Amino acid sequence: MSDSPPRPSGMPVISAKGIIVRYHRRTVLDVPDFDLRDGETHAVLGPSGSGKSTLMRVVGLLERPTEGSVSLDGVAVDVGDRRARLSMAAVFQNPYLFKGTVEQNVAYGLALRRVPADERDDCVARALDRVGLAGTQRESALRLSGGEAQRVALARALVLEPRILLLDEPLSYLDPLIKRRLVGDFSEILAAEGVTALYVTHDQDEAMVVADRVSIMREGRIVRSGDVDEVMGVPTSEWVADFIGMDGSLCGRITTAKEGIAEIAIEGLLVYACTDLQPGADVLVGIRPEDVTLFRTADGIPASSARNQLHMRVDTIEHMGSTERVSLVTNGLRLAASVSRASARELGLERGVEVIALFKATAVRVAPAHGVPAGV
Amino acid sequence: MSDSPPRPSGMPVISAKGIIVRYHRRTVLDVPDFDLRDGETHAVLGPSGSGKSTLMRVVGLLERPTEGSVSLDGVAVDVGDRRARLSMAAVFQNPYLFKGTVEQNVAYGLALRRVPADERDDCVARALDRVGLAGTQRESALRLSGGEAQRVALARALVLEPRILLLDEPLSYLDPLIKRRLVGDFSEILAAEGVTALYVTHDQDEAMVVADRVSIMREGRIVRSGDVDEVMGVPTSEWVADFIGMDGSLCGRITTAKEGIAEIAIEGLLVYACTDLQPGADVLVGIRPEDVTLFRTADGIPASSARNQLHMRVDTIEHMGSTERVSLVTNGLRLAASVSRASARELGLERGVEVIALFKATAVRVAPAHGVPAGV
């Protein structure tokens, strides 16, 4: 009869059912089923305007949906349930800081929870240190730079050590240096016993580092949801492929399987992959551009442990900063490779050039094709 | 005696001299010399709080610096010079939208410039289309999602087709899909005849795509400034190296040079690079992690056209999303390699493992070491 029995890990902490949010008759959110499981970090990705922030507001009991209900630990809760809200803390997309000092901002939630002042000071100092703003306690919160403000908003939530963290693009204003550090910190904080997090982001790398599960949203709906490797590795629709930066996934069928290595027939070509699926299974196959190495056919193929070697033709080349994204085709099959600018120059890559795409069997992600809705 | 003689390209359009900005005695900006050359896109990178936004406000004639002066086309200008301001348009870090519709926001600057209403409508429609918000004219600007708001702010500036664009992290809220599209668009807009841009960003890849020149700021000072390849390729201090995600640059001396390929001695090792510098020159050498391929020594070195092969040891491995950043050392020399997660697993990379780092001579960036201040 203890009032908080240990919940089996993986049980939904928060679950939202039949959520519909309409503004002026426009439906901006239509999510029949969404949950945050105990201890997981659930990343939500999606294009701008797809309803991520709205979903966060609904799950965070900050906005009452037009339809549907949210429950916490299996009990239906509402916007008015302050006890439920007290177990959460949110970081909004825009860092809405309160008038006053940085310290007053970070200590806000602690004060509400009646944490004694001296304890509070310690917590605040630690939280500020964590976000790289040690010693800024007395500064005015409204005079901070964009990134500083965002970090204060982050500290303000982290300092509460809540059971549930709701983070809406918490690192969007930050430079790679501090971001790298904070992402590392996050995975630590979020991995800690019992912290459940909803993590809205537009940075897939960030999502892959921190998240256990990923949901991809589009126009108010969740179009793909699952474990991070699965979702990010094997896109189930062209749109998702495009969104996560892959050139679509390939449909094939396993022809043989031996010692954990399956031979998959795709459009007449054979691809080797590590999978436990059995011959005859229809599968989706995804290969991340980063895992594909290119060679000019003229140079001959070097000896390599990589099992997959496909002769392909360069279709398009896209600038992506320090790398080039090369789209490859061979009779209907499409693949992308990410190569450094220098290599691209060296290899003389341009539209129509013939190359060999090399990738390892372990780099090929495979998912069963059935059960995946065709439309999305 | 035409009133706008064609200026030779590359002349400073805006130049700021001896700028110092102090808030409450704290110096947040100390930039003796900064200019935007005609037609260039000048990216400003730097950690949070380093003074990027402040620099933009000063250059954009939105804030009078404590000391120093700004001139436009060689003529000293001030916050009060509206004519000077009319040739610029800015996108702030936070999308400050005005109350009213999306259309009213985007048309704001046009209305100020007395563009006739029907022409205005066309321009607005085109600008909104460009940022992927076609048809949202009549929506309330204050009800948009974070990314939508940012794009409206962007459209509001782009629609003016100003001579000088000031962009403060204009894409920070956007997902990769729309970002990729907009970055592409930007390089087009910015490459157009006569558009000069200051582009504050924390995304190096973005900077590398759009920028001609880069300045890196730290604690209110510009610590590195130059052409994009130079700055991003060869860090001149450990801090800059860290910031741009490289493991420091290496100091060496050119021993021989033949057919454009130089042999550079670094800490007793030899590295081959493509450079025009002559033997005897002291140089800094930088290699981007993306250009380094790793092989397990046990597997033997494959035949390769890459001239540089260094035997090294894995020092640390850091999660970076879909890739792993592997730090390598060999007697004092330090190098980073970026490998896919799958490859890292395959190669069994972990601290202490011996590997061969393979990189091409063309991937080695070389800069003369003299003239580079030692401290920064």
Next chain:
Amino acid sequence: MEVFWKAIAEGTRLLAHGDPYTYGIIALSLRVSGISLLIASAIGIPAGYLIGSRRFRGRSLVTAVVNTGMGLPPVVVGLVVYMLVSRSGPLSQAWTSWLGGIMPRILYTVPAMILAQVIISLPLVVGVTLAAVGSVPMDLRLQARSLGASGWHEAALTIKEARRGVMAAVAAGFGGIISEVGAVSMVGGNIEGSTRVMTTAIVLETNKGNFGKALALGFILIGIAFLIMNGMTWLQQSGGRYER
């Protein structure tokens, strides 16, 4: 309670029967307070914008002075204006001695009442406007400037952003003068047919002991104020469609 119902009935009767006396003082009240409000807004909103949006030394002192102005006793304002425009006041004296002419009498005329009402409503308009304008973020104004806004455009935008507060300022100013009696009666004289407005009429009826008629006029005044405020609120909220 009966007396109130009676008063409302009486008020309705006065209006319905088109009583020229009543309509006359209603019209004058609206004219005097309307013109005063226009003048006070024309001066007060820009002044409030300047004080509220600029940072300068002594700003808090200026704010305190303005706030004090909200507490100017109308009687004192009336007295001061009276002294200025009285036959023996400095204004008339100066006029007479410098210009050799007789100053047209303005005491006991509508202009004197307007002068007093402007003085009374100005601090209200300025004080509330400056507080409202101060809540518009600096960066929003910078953003406008960065798109090419001149000082005027920036001011217009800021006032538009602070519209609700500015409207409250105008409403407070209007409320302060439409209901004011001390100053208008002192400088206007409450002359039937020329300077009698609703409030002075109410006071007169009260002094006569005609509480019913006084209340009736009071209710008419309140009703008219409501119609005007409703119109202003409608303006104030009409932008609300696009606000959060």
Next chain:
Amino acid sequence: MEVFWKAIAEGTRLLAHGDPYTYGIIALSLRVSGISLLIASAIGIPAGYLIGSRRFRGRSLVTAVVNTGMGLPPVVVGLVVYMLVSRSGPLSQAWTSWLGGIMPRILYTVPAMILAQVIISLPLVVGVTLAAVGSVPMDLRLQARSLGASGWHEAALTIKEARRGVMAAVAAGFGGIISEVGAVSMVGGNIEGSTRVMTTAIVLETNKGNFGKALALGFILIGIAFLIMNGMTWLQQSGGRYER
């Protein structure tokens, strides 16, 4: 101009000599208006917060009603309060008939004046507060809630964020009553030593033809209002250090 200097000198003299009559009416003015303001703020700020921060049907109507309240003629308020508390008024009648006792007289006492002043200042406090509160972004309030704020905390934070506007509201309310004369003289009776406040004293002196003394009292009133407003402005701005 001389008359003004004389009045200021006279005012200073009255204060310096510790004239008990003057100090008495100053003290009473401050007590009456101070208590009224406290009551009006205690009711008006929360009410302004609720109206300004909630979205509900009829909000603009409520706003218009509140704004109309800013234009309540003090004489009418005085009249209504008088009728309520008069011996033949409904309140006394009810008291007498239901409870069988004689209601303690409140006409011509301080409580009656406070009642009238609360009615006069309440709409000002509510109206300006609601406009100020409306300018606090919804998301800021959501952010507070997401950190565990209850409704009360959220209200406190919102009012703190809108502090300048709320202070302007209180200042306007104070200005409205410290300078008010119609209602207090009607329900207070301007009785020397018990209900005579500064404004009624000014009117009395004016009627007696003692313009100098009237002005002197007026300047004292303005001086006191300035001191109080200065204190409030100081409070209002003290947070400014942390504001943009």
Next chain:
Amino acid sequence: KKAEEPEEPAVEEEVVEPTALILASTTSTQDSGLFDVLIPAFEEAYPEYKVEVIAVGTGEALKLGENKDADVLLVHAKAKEETFVAAGFGTERRDVMYNDFVIVGPAADPAGIKGMTVAADAFMKIKTSGALFVSRGDDSGTYTKEISIWKASGETTPTATPTYQLAGKGMGDVLKMASEQAAYTLSDRATFLKLEGTLQLEVLVEGDKALFNQYGVIPVTDATNAEGAQAFMDWILSDEGQSIINEYGVEEFGQPLFIGNPS
């Protein structure tokens, strides 16, 4: 060191809280300053009462009596007072004192009424000359008197015209208005004498019987403090009260402002 002083027994003086006696009167009486000497003298004679003066227009004063919000009235509109008593709102009405009205106007006297002895004739002359006349235009005793004079002159009650202003204000204000506009008006002598220094007006017509201004005292029926009201009436009609009335003003103006004529 703290000395242990024996607790001194507090001398419980028998202080009876005086009961309030509300006197509704006219502004002119209050403005004349008479109450400043009259009230303290009464309170000395009757320490059990504390007089609270409510100075309003005669009409409002009667209304306050009607509502029983005043205990005793001191007003000057004889006809109305009698109606008031007849309606049962007052127990009785007694004459207290009178002062007289004077017709005042600018020294230049454009209507040429100076020295006239019949008020009604003077009014006619002002009217026919086209000079400006400022009337109280309220329900005050003065206005009531003015109307009766107009009636005596054969005129119907005048209405507002450019030369006849209905001010609807107190005596002091109307005098100021007349002074400012170089106009004529009817004033009670007391107020005029009190304000004479601030005005550019002179007494032009005085002494007509018709200009007498009778003040009466009325205790309110069922008053809260009926005893006090009675006491006040008795006292003001007594020799003590009357002598104070007859002396007030002599020192300052060389003539009394009010002349007692108790009935």
